Structure formats: C-alpha cells, structure tokens
Amino acid sequence: LILDLLDAERRDNPELQWFFAEDRVEPVIVKNLENIQGDERDVILFSITFCRDAAGKMSMSFGAINGSGGERRLNVAVTRARRELKVFSGIRSDDIDITRTKALGVAHLKAFLDYAMRGAIALPAQDTGSAGPMESPFEEAVAAQLERRGWQTVPQVGVSGFRVDLGIRHPDHPGIYLAGVECDGATYHRSATARDRDKVREQVLRGLGWNILRVWSTDWWFSPDEAAERLHKALEDALAQNRAERATAQASEGAIRQRTGERGSERLVADKVADATEEKSAEEKAGEALEHQGNADDVSADGDGEISTDVTAPGTDAAQWSVVDLSEFNPDPDRFFEYSYRPTLQNMVDAIMAREAPLREDALMQRIARAHGWLRTGGRIRDQIAKHLRDGDVGRTHESAGVFLWRLGTVAPRVPFRGGSGRRHRRAISEICLAEIADFILAHPDVMEEDDPVHVYARLLHVDRLSASARERLQEAVAYARKIG
Numbered sequence: 001l002i003l004d005l006l007d008a009e010r011r012d013n014p015e016l017q018w019f020f021a022e023d024r025v026e027p028v029i030v031k032n033l034e035n036i037q038g039d040e041r042d043v044i045l046f047s048i049t050f051c052r053d054a055a056g057k058m059s060m061s062f063g064a065i066n067g068s069g070g071e072r073r074l075n076v077a078v079t080r081a082r083r084e085l086k087v088f089s090g091i092r093s094d095d096i097d098i099t100r101t102k103a104l105g106v107a108h109l110k111a112f113l114d115y116a117m118r119g120a121i122a123l124p125a126q127d128t129g130s131a132g133p134m135e136s137p138f139e140e141a142v143a144a145q146l147e148r149r150g151w152q153t154v155p156q157v158g159v160s161g162f163r164v165d166l167g168i169r170h171p172d173h174p175g176i177y178l179a180g181v182e183c184d185g186a187t188y189h190r191s192a193t194a195r196d197r198d199k200v201r202e203q204v205l206r207g208l209g210w211n212i213l214r215v216w217s218t219d220w221w222f223s224p225d226e227a228a229e230r231l232h233k234a235l236e237d238a239l240a241q242n243r244a245e246r247a248t249a250q251a252s253e254g255a256i257r258q259r260t261g262e263r264g265s266e267r268l269v270a271d272k273v274a275d276a277t278e279e280k281s282a283e284e285k286a287g288e289a290l291e292h293q294g295n296a297d298d299v300s301a302d303g304d305g306e307i308s309t310d311v312t313a314p315g316t317d318a319a320q321w322s323v324v325d326l327s328e329f330n331p332d333p334d335r336f337f338e339y340s341y342r343p344t345l346q347n348m349v350d351a352i353m354a355r356e357a358p359l360r361e362d363a364l365m366q367r368i369a370r371a372h373g374w375l376r377t378g379g380r381i382r383d384q385i386a387k388h389l390r391d392g393d394v395g396r397t398h399e400s401a402g403v404f405l406w407r408l409g410t411v412a413p414r415v416p417f418r419g420g421s422g423r424r425h426r427r428a429i430s431e432i433c434l435a436e437i438a439d440f441i442l443a444h445p446d447v448m449e450e451d452d453p454v455h456v457y458a459r460l461l462h463v464d465r466l467s468a469s470a471r472e473r474l475q476e477a478v479a480y481a482r483k484i485g
Contacts, residue, residue, distance in 0.1 A: 038376040044081035051090035060101040070105025087116040094176035145228035179211040321418035326371035333372040401430040437477035
C-alpha cells in the first residue's frame with residue numbers, strides 16, 4: 001500500500017521522481033524488518049503495521065520480533081536513522097501485554113513505543129515487572145480487598161530505582177498500570193526522613209508517569225472496609241478520567257486521519273479503476289495469449305517490478321526458472337575465506353550457473369552470501385566469489401541493469417524466456433537479461449503496436465508493481481526486441 005501510494009504521488013508530481021532515482025546515492029527506500037539491515041538514511045519513517053483486529057482483539061504476535069533474536073531485528077530497524085526517526089503506529093505501548101508472551105523482542109517493542117511517545121522520561125520509567133513478593137501483611141490485606149472489588153494487583157513493581165508497593169493493572173489495557181498504591185509498610189519505614197517518605201519518593205514516581213494513591217496503616221487499622229472503599233472509589237475515578245481522556249484523544253486522531261486520508265484514498269480508488277479499465281482494454285486487444293499456471297498461493301503482493309506468477313511465452317518450451325538450494329553444500333561461514341573452502345564455493349557457483357544463468361552477477365554473489373547467513377555482500381565477500389568467475393569460465397554481457405553472467409558459449413541475442421515456478425522462485429524485471437525479456441516480447445508481437453506496449457507487457461507478465469525503474473527496463477527491452485526482431 002505504501003509503495004502504491006508513493007507511485008500515485010509520483011504520477012501526480014513528476015518533480016518527485018528525482019528523489020527515487022536509482023542513480024542517486026541514497027534514493028527513497030521502502031523496506032521491512034528483514035531487509036533493512038545495512039541501509040541508513042537521514043530520516044526514517046517507521047511503521048509498526050500491527051494493530052487490533054476487526055473485533056478489537058490485540059494479538060501478541062508481531063512476526064519476526066516474536067522469534068529468537070527478535071530484539072536484535074528491532075534494534076536494527078530503529079537504528080537506521082542518522083538524524084530523525086518518525087514512528088507511525090495504530091497501537092500504543094499500553095496495548096502490549098508482556099505477560100502474554102515470553103518474547104524479549106515484544107518487551108523491547110513495548111519499551112520502544114513508550115519512548116517514542118513520551119520521550120526520555122520513559123527510559124527510567126520502564127516497568128520491569130514484579131520485583132518480589134509483598135513485604136508486609138498490611139500490603140497483603142490491601143491487595144486482597146482490592147482484588148475482591150475486581151482490581152488486578154501486582155506486588156513490588158520495579159520502576160527505576162524505586163518500587164511501587166502495588167501496581168493496579170488497567171482493566172482496558174492490561175499492558176499498563178492504572179495507578180500505583182503506596183502503603184506505609186517496610187519501604188516507608190526504611191526511608192531516613194519524613195521528607196523522603198512523603199515528598200521526594202512520590203514526586204519521582206509521579207514524574208515517571210505514575211498516578212500514586214496512598215493508604216495509611218492507621219486508617220486501615222481503625223476501619224479497613226472504609227479505607228478500602230475510599231481506595232476503590234479513587235481507582236474508579238481514575239479509570240473514568242483515563243477513559244474520557246482516551247476517548248477525546250481517539251476522536252481527535254480520527255478526525256486527523258479522516259482529513260489526511262480522504263485525498264489519498266480517493267486517488268487510490270481512482271487509480272485502481274483506471275488500471276482495471278486499461279487492463280481490460282489491453283487484454284482484449286492482445287488476446288488470451290497466456291496460460292495462468294500455478295495457484296493463488298503463488299501470487300505475491302510485493303516486489304519492485306517482480307513477476308508474481310508462473311508465466312511462459314507461447315510457442316516456446318515451458319522453461320521455468322528456479323532458485324538453487326545451496327544448503328546441500330553445507331555452507332560454512334567460518335571457512336569462507338580459507339583456501340581449502342574454495343572447492344565448495346566453486347561448486348556453489350557451478351550449481352547456480354547451471355540452473356539460473358543468464359543471471360545478474362550481483363544476484364549470484366548475493367545468493368551465496370545469503371546461504372552463509374550474511375545479509376550484506378561486502379567487498380571482501382565479492383572478491384572471494386569473483387575468484388570463481390574468471391572470464392575463461394563464464395560469458396558476460398554488460399547491460400544498464402548490470403553485468404549478466406552466461407554459461408560459456410551460450411551468449412545469444414535471444415534466449416527462451418523462463419517463468420518462475422512458485423512463490424520462492426521469482427525475479428524482478430531488472431534481474432532478467434534483455435535477450436530473455438525480448439523472447440517474451442517477440443512472442444507477443446501485436447502488443448508492440450499498442451499505445452502503451454510496456455503497460456500491456458507488464459500485465460501479461462503479471463508484474464506486481466510497475467515502478468519507474470521497471471518501466472524503463474521494459475521500454476529498453478521493447479526497443480531491443482524491435483532491433484533484433
């Protein structure tokens with residue numbers, strides 16, 4: 001959706017194209033948690049993307065953040081900005097209940113959202129959960145009375161260098177505390193002076209965002225029911241005030257979203273209608289030239305100029321392109337740069353070339369790097385792989401999209417187009433050599449007479465998103481096909 005909206009904005013404002021140009025040192029990028037590592041920008045807009053479902057239920061499942069090392073993935077994502085990080089979220093930190101999950105990444109996400117909203121004050125106010133059992137029979141009695149009245153209590157909530165005797169969980173948002181109850185128990189009596197007991201401690205806790213309620217043992221001793229009822233009434237008042245404040249804030253946010261979303265929504269709907277009309281007209285003229293193979297599970301909703309389904313050119317063998325599984329070579333990153341490991345690297349290169357060539361050189365290097373668990377393909381890694389790509393062993397063609405590698409003796413102006421064989425086996429337009437795209441284009445020669453042949457070819461190829469770079473690549477392929485055709 002973000003990419004679609006950006007494309008719509010660029011169509012309406014051509015002057016924005018400069019910010020997305022691939023020849024820029026740092027063009028605008030849209031990436032996710034898995035592939036953002038290694039990229040930096042002055043300003044990063046970070047969208048949480050998770051929210052409550054239609055029934056208002058909040059799941060504690062946050063994708064990769066819940067998995068092992070999820071906290072590290074989150075750390076990478078939120079440290080990509082050099083100067084400024086703007087966070088967009090449909091949930092707040094208090095919507096995340098860390099008692100419902102053991103994932104450290106989810107706890108870090110909760111703390112991060114709290115910091116994004118409240119700033120530096122959130123750092124010392126991080127809730128570390130219960131720091132131990134109740135310290136006195138008085139605290140136990142207060143907790144028992146509150147729980148009889150429906151409140152959920154947590155003893156000795158750790159906050160910074162202090163502990164709140166009893167934390168009262170918010171009934172609407174279990175991820176936060178409605179208030180803290182201070183009893184004049186062991187913590188009170190350990191304080192050196194009355195000022196520490198009555199002023200400093202409470203001021204610090206309030207400064208950290210706590211709504212502090214106090215109950216005195218003398219009041220409890222003479223009339224426990226009356227003291228408990230006063231505490232219950234104070235909690236009910238705090239809950240009513242909190243709900244009113246949240247309702248006002250939500251109404252204000254809803255009005256802002258409505259004002260800012262109307263223009264984008266109207267444009268997106270109009271673009272979809274236009275695309276549907278154009279697609280129908282183009283397909284009527286081009287005819288039913290393709291067989292749509294595979295099933296709906298093989299259709300992707302993302303990618304930049306990426307072919308999303310199995311496609312073959314009519315009148316050619318049903319050649320399919322697929323990614324080689326390199327796990328059978330038992331990749332060992334610790335031995336990658338050793339001389340004794342070179343036969344393994346050579347076998348990987350040979351396997352990729354045998355099945356995937358012609359392919360872009362950087363794609364081959366990236367594939368081998370990923371097999372060894374590296375997200376970045378640095379200079380040393382590229383140099384090591386390049387030792388197995390000598391000119392006498394492979395052919396090369398230099399195109400605008402990059403250098404393409406061929407099996408020796410197979411370089412040709414036209415080679416059979418290969419469609420992907422499933423969700424895992426897809427290529428972007430920029431990853432397919434001109435000779436192969438031209439084969440598909442020449443298999444549909446009538447389309448070249450259309451007003452916008454690139455758009456029609458993109459539809460026939462089931463390209464997910466015809467970005468500016470993908471359009472330029474197809475335009476180049478059409479010109480090349482006219483030349484060799």
